[in-house]
Amino acid sequence: MDRPTNPTLIILAFFAIYVIWGSTYLLNKIAVTELPAFMLAGLRFVVAGILILIIAKIMRLHILINWRQFFNTIIAGFLFLSFGNGVVVWALKFVDSGFAALEISAQPLLILLLMRVLQGKKIQLMSVVGVVLGFIGIYLLVSQKEIIRQEGSVLGMFLIFLAMLSWGYGSLFVSKADLPKNYLVNTGYQMLTGGGLMLLFSPIIGEKWTSPVSWSTEVQLSMLLLILFGSIVAFTAFNYLLQVVSPEKVATSTYVNPIIALILGWYFLDEQITLQSIIAAIVLLTGVYFINTRKKLVLFSRFSGKLSENK
Template sequence: MIKIPKNVLIILAFFSIYVIWGSTYLLNKIVVAELPPFMLASIRFIVAGILIFIIAIIMGKSIKVSIKQLINTVIAGFLFLTLGNGLMVWALMFVDSGFTALEISAQPLLVLILMRIHQGKKIKLMSYIGVILGVIGIYLLVSQKEIVSQEGSVTGMIMIFICMLSWAYGSLFVGKANLPSNYFVNTGYQMVVGGLMLFIASILFGETWSSPTMWSNKALWSMLLLILFGSIVAFTSFNYLLKVVSPDKVATSTYVNPIIALILGWYFLNEQISTQSVIAAAILLTGVYFINTKKKLTIFRRFSSSGNK
């Protein structure tokens, strides 16, 4: 078997969470136009999880896990998939795919705040500036009259925020938790348990299930792409990155995701991109960059240097 260098794996994994996940907003929007949200997400993750287990077995990997690892995968599956993805898909019934991606691009702000609260990580000056820019960007994004006036849009925005919070906390949890060492097995368990919890949510909310034979070709192809690429490839890459790089770096996928989502939503779904949304996106993504950059502001570096003379 050809062994891929670690740095190449990291690059490929980042490409997956950057570009592939950027397209999942469009795919989810297409499918949720026909199927109930929790049913959609449940089918996606249960099928993807089973396929991942099959791949792991073919690769000769043991899918046995300890009780502690199983409990941790249940927690991670709930945070990432049941609560995180389930609410996001539900929100897509009320807001555009590009808007959803833009709001979720503020996730690094929540990661930073949670790292400060739970890990005592010191917030640097650049990060403070990033938080301020992020708050301004989010305000400009969600305060647009043409968006707020749409039925259910405010509720959708709130659900997206809860989704962001769940993903941010899940990122920190997975970074420290005792999980299966094999990334396929880890992802498989999270997918299956997350999907089962979504199935329960679908039943509790009284969603009407339908056979795939009744779906349109567009919905079928979108679901297939969500399962194979959005779930198996991208989510496995996500779990891999959380173990080899810091959570705030993984959260930088929000730089590219909204751009991909905006372009695809505009091209395939004729979603409108307002000038205010473009300005909000520029400010918000600049804030995300400030949060994650390790550089110092030149003016403060010069001031510090002159003070040491």
């Protein structure tokens, strides 16, 4: 029996993964101009993780996990959040929020290549087309003189690439690791441990902490929105959609988030959108589409059929 769905709830959930997740680049950019990167990201995820586990407890979910699962959530939290997210927030000190979102949209390309190198997975024709387009899009994006000339921009690009590697390897790790079965409990522990590692690392590299009372109103609001909406609401919406619609439809957030980030960065922070960035976005996101799609090229299918007939 199919699970009954609420059209209004589905629309709101898509709004969450499209607009809210797309806006996190802007919110992080605003906050990191005033706060240290790892303190900012660490505090965000520790608070969000605690709130998620409280919600899980209220829902009467079993939140106790074994030591192996706890150790694996630490590893996942480090790969996804401590390094994967914390380094991106750090990179936002050097590059525009829209640029960062566009570069990160190439994540499926990187995961595909990691699967090929580390797991020996064969790359299908559609994905090969996507990889080629992805590399062209990335080249068009990072080769712009207007961006390269900005102080620290090359460092920012490199930091984002390292974060993408960490996130990509984390995706492969969690696919086989023994983790808490419930997604809410699993996420709560990953946020709690990943954020905790960032808070431990923050003073080691000399970050100076400040009281939330001393933050500007814009930063206070950004942090609140990141915790409640970016971490909790959007993630809950994401998992809800995975249960009621096809994964391909949920994956469309990969294409929408960078566009939302570009528009918000341009409107609120006066970030420049060049013609080359627009072309790079179209090429790159087309490549991501080819990587994500499960459909086959019609001509390739016919060609394969002819070969089979001739054997």
